[in-house]
Amino acid sequence: MKSLDWMADAVCAQTDPDLFFPEGAGQNTNKAKKICAACPVRIECGKHAQHLEGDVSHGLRHGAWGGQSPTQRAAAGGPSLTAARDEAILRLTAHGVGPGDISGQLGVNYRTVLRVRAGDRQEEAA
Ligand code: SF4
Structure with a gap:
């Protein structure tokens, strides 16, 4: 557009x-x-x-x-909104934004931010 x-x-x-x-x-x-x-x-x-x-x-x-x-x-x-949300969380994390600020900026639950970040670290370690 x-x-x-x-x-x-x-x-x-x-x-x-x-x-x-x-x-x-x-x-x-x-x-x-x-x-x-x-x-x-x-x-x-x-x-x-x-x-x-x-x-x-x-x-x-x-x-x-x-x-x-x-x-x-x-x-x-x-x-997929879930995929877009997770990508946004990981993108902001990569830019050094803390989980509290990510939660506020994206309007998502703080625990969701922590869960997505933890899941990404597990994938990297595998
Ligand atoms: S958000 Fe609603 S009111 Fe605003 S431009 Fe879109 S359709 Fe129109």
Whole structure:
């Protein structure tokens, strides 16, 4: 996707961003998805999110994009969110980012960060 001109018509740009990128367990994006339903660039937005999620170097896309949660995008045929999450954890680890900061940046559970890092070390040792 080359042009991001569609973003000029994004309805979310005029709303509370916390609705689209909620913090904490459950990450409920139901209010955001209702806003997305009336957005004229919903299709472009959803395609853009899946494009970014297909490139693990961008890491996991957090929040509602194109009227869908990350789980819904994955179910619709996007790349494995688990794989993208794990790649993002390992990429940040390789850059010297600590597990607490990784947890905060990616919005994933601290114990998940530790588990992914431990699993990678076991694979390297094998
Ligand atoms: S579809 Fe939703 S997230 Fe995407 S630009 Fe529109 S309002 Fe924003």
